[in-house]
Amino acid sequence: MFLYNVTLILDDAIAEEWLQWMQDIHIPEVMATGMFVSNRLLKVIDSPNEGVTYCTQYVAETLEQYNKYQEEFAPALQADLNERYKNRFVAYRSLMEFVPPTS
Numbered sequence: 837m838f839l840y841n842v843t844l845i846l847d848d849a850i851a852e853e854w855l856q857w858m859q860d861i862h863i864p865e866v867m868a869t870g871m872f873v874s875n876r877l878l879k880v881i882d883s884p885n886e887g888v889t890y891c892t893q894y895v896a897e898t899l900e901q902y903n904k905y906q907e908e909f910a911p912a913l914q915a916d917l918n919e920r921y922k923n924r925f926v927a928y929r930s931l932m933e934f935v936p937p938t939s
């Protein structure tokens with residue numbers, strides 16, 4: 837299992853609008869690709885950055901599903917975000933693999 841994490845640092849002025857857009861439009865569009873089995877949206881409480889910081893996390897069962905998302909779906913979805921909120925946010929993306937617990 838793989839966790840795709842997208843951290844965004846937003847201008848204060850757009851944070852509320854962005855959050856509504858994420859919940860109503862963007863996350864449902866990402867999930868509609870069928871490449872992820874779950875998601876969660878978190879607000880960073882102790883961010884050292886100016887602005888408001890959120891993390892959106894998506895869980896993919898396989899690396900192939902994540903790669904397919906990146907190749908086929910991410911460019912258009914990221915372009916929509918960039919066009920809508922141009923120069924009003926900074927994004928950091930990372931991919932993590934779940935480590936099974938030891939017995």
